[in-house]
Amino acid sequence: MFDDLKKGLKEALDRLMNRGSIDEEALREFSLDVQRTLLKGDVNVRLVLELTKNVQERLTREDRVPGVSVKELAVRALYEEMSKLLGGDNVLPIQPKNLILMMGIQGSGKTTLAAKLARYYTVKGMNVGLITTDVYRPGAYEQLKSLGDRIKVEVYYREGAKPVDIAKEGIARFSGKNMVIIDTAGRHKEERSLLQEMTSLESAISPTFTLLVVDGTSGQQIFNQAKAFSEAVKVGGIAITKLDGTAKGGGALAAAAATGAKVYFISEGERLEDIEEFSATRFVGRLLGIGDLKGLMERVRQAEITMKEDEVRKALSGRMDLQSFLDQMEQMNKLGPLEKVLEMLPGAPKVNEEDIQKAKVQMEKWKAAIRSMTPEERRDPKIINASRIRRIARGSGITEKDVRALLDAFGKGKSFMKMAKRMRLPPGLG
Ligand SMILES: Nc1nc2c(ncn2[C@@H]2O[C@H](COP(=O)(O)OP(=O)(O)OP(=O)(O)O)[C@@H](O)[C@H]2O)c(=O)[nH]1
Ligand SMILES: [Mg+2]
Known part of the structure; x- marks a missing residue:
């Protein structure tokens, strides 16, 4: 499909x-x-x-x-x-005692799904009981009962009783079980009365999870359905059925997710074993074949790291003037926080917090100083005399001593690696 x-x-x-x-x-x-x-x-x-x-x-x-x-x-x-x-990806949270309230409009597949879930969790070793509160649809109990018999799961119903009472009685009857699934009616004169019934059921029994069942063949119309239910009750998650018979499955899935309620189960067939916990990543993986x-994800991640290493190496090597030194310091910032950049360098020793801090302060000062220089000064630092130093210090708000330290380091280094050493960055950089 x-x-x-x-x-x-x-x-x-x-x-x-x-x-x-x-x-x-x-x-x-x-x-x-x-x-x-x-x-x-x-x-x-x-x-x-x-x-x-x-x-x-x-x-x-x-x-x-x-x-x-x-x-x-x-x-x-x-x-x-x-x-x-x-x-x-969403997985139904399993508690010591689980009370799952199913709801959905007429024909969406609630009764079938209730039985599918009962089977799914029985196979997982849980002790499950089924209840139906559908007092409207003729033969609703018989339908669930015959499904329950197939999987040897007990079904509770009481002819002539009110939905809330049936639910409470059933829960009491199944007090020894660790999962009780309540199938509800979908058939109502109007949507409002159906929603009202769901609200009273919800407040009477406090389910641990409310599962909204929607028909996948409705495609993106599911959005409005899910919204209407979400406004009446606390929808814990959505199950989408009949995905076997539709080309609108993608729309159904996207619409369900767009309501903010997550998709927990999908069903692609009428058989009781046709149920699957929904995982978006697995699903998309299958789609993309x-x-x-x-x-692949891991390989791309690794390749990206290697590429960054190359970038760092390139950034850190080669001759340069103060302009390119400034560019490279800025480039380094773009690659990430200094400590992360350093971590990416193979063979770089662990550096302590204090050294990193010192290096960062140093780097900021030097960047400020270079930004206060004229293009000629950046290109040819030799022309920077005492009065220029004074001007640069004033312009950048650092001391003349700091400006001299930069020029001194630059004169001796001229490669970022060497400059980095002067900044007392780890020896692995040199
Ligand atoms: N192809 C297909 N049919 C399904 C699926 N789930 C349910 N059906 C069929 O859809 C019809 C309605 O399913 P029910 O489980 O009775 O739906 P419901 O929500 O309980 O309906 P009401 O009780 O009337 O509100 C039945 O004929 C099911 O066999 C599915 O995943 N795939
Ligand atoms: Mg039903």
Whole structure:
């Protein structure tokens, strides 16, 4: 059912790769391909635009990393942004005693899902009981009872009683069990009375988790449903059913996540074993069809670190004037906090807090001093005489002694490495 999404995304990635060069035009086309695919999957337009904007921006902004292909960077950007869009990974918190209240509109798949959950947690070794408070739909109890019988899970119901009373009685009956799942009615004259019933059930029994069941074939319309329920009760999470019979699954998932309530379960079939805890990262991984996504992520991360090391090395070597010294100090700041930059250098010894602090103060003073110099002075520090020193000190708010120390260090060093040594940075730098 997610075949179209999968195919569309694969084609978008392939097309990006087949372009001669990855320029603005190629990235724009890639964005359009992804947009078309997601819109076809009934993902909300606003969400689609936000996602592709983020992906495109990342691919424009992020530096190319040697050893990592643009396709891999694109996969990573898509993977991370799509996982974010779908609300991340959520696992139903299991307590010593669990009381799960199911709700959802008529036909969304509550009764079936109640039985699927009962099976899912029974297999995990929990002692589960089922209750139905559906007093409206003819045969509601028989439906759940026959599902319960198949998995040997007891079902409670009392003909002629009120929903809240049935729930309370059932909970009392199942007091020895560690999970009780309550199936509720979906059939009501109007939505308002259904929501009212849910509110009174919620306050009467205080469930540990409220699971909203929505029909995946409704696509992005799920957003309004989820919103209506969230305004009436505290929705703990969402389960999306019938994802086997729809091309709108992507839209359903994105819409559910957009309400702020997370998706906990998805179901792709009528059989009781057709239930899966939803993980956005696993799901997107499957969509993008990259077997070893974790491996890829790690490889990109490593490559980025190596690249930064190269940058640092380059920044720290070579002859220069005071202007390039200033540039390089600023460049270093961009790479991260000084202690992190130092950590990235292979073989750099651990430096203590105090040395780092001293070096930082020194660096700030020197930057201020260079900023107060004229371009000629920066290019050719030899012309800086006593009166210039006085002017620079006044302009930068540091002492003349500090300015002299800088010039002295520069005269002896002329490479960042050597300057760094003068700043008493760790010997590994030299
Ligand atoms: N294909 C498919 N069918 C499903 C799925 N889940 C439920 N169904 C079917 O959808 C129909 C409605 O499911 P129910 O579980 O009865 O829905 P409900 O929310 O309890 O309905 P009401 O009690 O009337 O509100 C049934 O025919 C189920 O077999 C699913 O994941 N895939
Ligand atoms: Mg039902």
